[in-house]
Amino acid sequence: MKTMSPRTRVLTGAVAAAALGAGALGAVSANASAPAAAPATAVKADTANRNLQQSTHLTVDAASKAAQAALDAAEKEHQRVAVSVVDRNGNTVVTLRGDGAGPQAYESAVKKAYTAVSWNAPTSELAKRLDRTPNLKDIPGTLFLAGGAPVQVKGAPVAGIGVAGAPSGDLDEKFAQAGAAALAK
Secondary structure, X not given: OXXXXXXXXXXXXXXXXXXXXXXXXXXXXXXXXXXXXXXXXXXXXXXXXXXXXXXXXXXXXXXXXXHHHHHHHHHHOOOOOEEEEEEOOXXXXXXXXXXXXXXXXXXXXXXXXXXXXXXXXXXXXXXXXXXXXXXXXXXXXXXXXXXXXXXXXXXXXXXXXXXXXXXXXXHHHHHHHHHHHHOOO
């Protein structure tokens, strides 16, 4: 067998790599331009067997209406607050920070809304449970202070409204309930 010089080996390797690369590129190009396979027959879920569940969610417009109503109620009483509305799953839908609201108000409003929807109860009631179960406060994302109100449809929670920044939790909760009440109008 004849030995190749280093230069010949490098050139031969480069040509081989280029040929492999061109072949791979051609295969990818061919696959990319090939028509998609026809989808398999659609599988229909049988809702009669209770594999599916429907749930109700607030629209962004409804969440905005509730948040604005809560903020307006606070402003009428010259309170500087933040208001947050979360959906059934605790995801923030809208948060409004009123003029002059403290830096802690934003995050506190979100946590109060999350807590209210998670337990389907006003956060003032939930705060009372801390006497019996103090480790509840350790659940991430929650805040057991008055100021959160659940929004219910047929008794089930669909959203939570949290207000923070007023001098008392009672005022925060009053404004959150004004936001919830605006949805009934």
